[in-house]
Amino acid sequence: MIISYSTIHSRTAISNSFLHLFTQAVIDGIPNNAKGPAIPAKGYLVQHIRGGVYWLIGGAYQTMFMVSNEGVIAIDAPPAIGKNYLKAISEVTDKVVTHVVYSHDHLDHIGSAGNFPKDAVYVAHRLVAKSLSVAKAAAQNTSSLPTVPSRTFRKKLLLIVGNQTLHLDYHGINHSPGNTFIYAPKQKVLMLCDVVYPGWFPFDELAYARDIAGFIKAHDTILTYDFQTFIGGHVSRLGTRRDVEVQKDYVSDLHSAAHQALNGTRLAHSSIDSWKDKTEFLKAAEQFCLKIMLRKNWTKKLGGSSILPSNCHKMIMATRIEPLVAVT
Template structure:
């Protein structure tokens, strides 16, 4: 009997770290074979964007063809069939993701939500401001909106900006904050203040008022309640609630009508991101502001996104159980551990994606683009968190 090489021992030592679920007998994806064949009753498709193959049942395959995210493939040698050129394409946008029309010659839309609370959007980013008897409270300062934020406020009132609230530190949401008056009070969570002190970015002035758990800003008859429920997106991201208007703003968590940006919108804490949907639904709100894309949301949008991620969790867990790490290692060889891990993780991610996308392609925009990334993030979290 041959002794194991050091690289083989290294691979085997990682098995306990990577594989925390029961391992089945079969490896569901052919990754190093020259022929790809599906089980009886399934068809082989080529996923255009990811340049990968998948076996689907005919109804799912038809839906993928109509959506433009896959092409039919004859079950012939992969080597004999050249890959089509990678295409920049996407599935049609569902009606539920379409927001109000924006005059792009103007560059923004401003509308009153209720009782002096307005939202501003450029079609990709959105935020809110609240008009009080003494002045204007602004939330965030997305650079993509930039000067148009001030133009939008000027359409509504001549009152000065007195307070600025940061939802979190990220530059794409507060990177234009230096345009606000230097004497405006800047309010944020203490974690946000600490991070901004370290970054020393003149475009993101350091907050002048901070809090740990809760902060209520009350000016005249207008009230905003700020709360921190942990590092859902990043340390310091806060819930911003207007009780009189029943409006809740939480940035980079729920994207009404759309799937979040890749990797759960770059969330730093996967379990907290999942739980955040339940925390959101504990609030009494009619309107949800997510900070991104085309429209305002409601509690139903939160429920829909929660269901989407529940499906991903279930599909990722099943893939973690079914994909056979040792079968991959034996097929690939033990010389390059990272190659084994890459194929192992990619196979799990692809199986999760293929199981999720067909059920959601008509419900949320962008699932064809970012479900793969969400599956990767969640499946990895299931293995290590």
């Protein structure tokens, strides 16, 4: 079936029924599978995972830190957690932070690194360090930016601190250049930010992924690791292998829906305003995609369904213009 935007109005009744279903899915709230532990009134929750690896969550952001017999390895520094990061560490150990690892260069994940000791060793992928050093060079006030890491790597780095070991692996661009797989092999804990959202839809525009082909591929790469616990950087709870598999299925369905939406929607050049024609075309394609995803019951399986139209939009745009996404 081909839908041109000029026929959309004649299909209003059908469109409205789907919009009603979508609106109802949003009103129905989040499935139990998306819910995590209650966050105490102090604004954060810190829990031991295994073997000196701790999980820290506050303000819809989450991260992890490792306690060794020589000091603490802190991963990221989300401003949403801010100074509570150091409070959380002090609840479980009297060791100081000796190493700080950045998962990627986004300031919503590392913007509070200035709270950590200046003499700690700061570690990140070289693209992350380069991004921060370019920003520092351009900044009027460099104090607003996190410390530029001095210890960097291109493909992998084995970080050994006392009795703890952490693997930092780079498998190419996905969410952002330099986004790093952070793996604690002894504890079987894997962290990768802004790709998999356990129990939830991926954030707006597939979390603003810079490379959708890399974003799709990252799901398979995650599953090559021997992990029991996954930390995605956001939302309400820890993840499992099953959560990664579920999101892989979701992304596969979304990719297929985007192909079908593009094949089933025609761009009509009937207006003198080319951008209006394009906007109407994309609206029709997004609605096509949304209908397919509603039929597949994803709003019953994942939390945060109000974000689904933006996921459709991002995948449709990627399927239109990114060669590797278009041909797969």
